[in-house]
Amino acid sequence: MSKLARDNRNADIKKIQIARRQLAMSDEDYRAMLWTQARVHSSKDLDHVGRRSVLTYLDRIGFKPAPSKKTARPRRPTPSVDALPLVRRIRAQLISLDRKPDEYADGIAKQMLGDAAPEFFEWCHPRDLHKISQALGVEQNRRGAPTA
Structure with a gap:
């Protein structure tokens, strides 16, 4: 079997x-x-x-399967319309960096913005998203990851 x-x-x-x-x-x-x-x-x-x-x-005869007790992954917030292209770029960069999770970009935001950083990078201002994308671009170049 x-x-x-x-x-x-x-x-x-x-x-x-x-x-x-x-x-x-x-x-x-x-x-x-x-x-x-x-x-x-x-x-x-x-x-x-x-x-x-x-x-x-x-x-x-009445058996109703209960939903799974496993906790689902927390849902990521939906970015604003003006931030959406940058969020997509950041996610593409994370994928090129050996499929890093979104939390990796959250950590970069916290490191760059300090106490002013929101919980999720999707909530950042577009200028801050641009900085996160630049930092990921530097990491891509350092590791020789594809950038296109």
């Missing part, structure tokens, strides 16, 4: 177990459901078709 297939199988089995707990199924009810839906006694014995059948049945 390939790693992808094994990961999908394990994810499906976890969903089945979560649904079992969410629907407060007793062990007898759970095993009876497995037998009627896929003719198995354990979710580990389910093949792909059986897992799909069981998950479809669980959805029909």
Whole structure:
């Protein structure tokens, strides 16, 4: 079994177990459901078709998957219209510098502007964005990264 297939199988089995707990199924009810839906006694014995059948049945009887508890990456602010070209240039420069994250440009802004620096570089004034772009250009030249 390939790693992808094994990961999908394990994810499906976890969903089945979560649904079992969410629907407060007793062990007898759970095993009876497995037998009627896929003719198995354990979710580990389910093949792909059986897992799909069981998950479809669980959805029909009221299982609602909860959203993931993983914290999403914080969203970056939308820059103003006049700053947008400079923000795009800065992001392109970050990509050319081995895909540096946006936080790298935030750090440059904090270093250059001190206490007056906003939390995100996208909120900087266009003249400050130009300075950040110049600093990234110097870094690109120093590392020999593509500049076009």
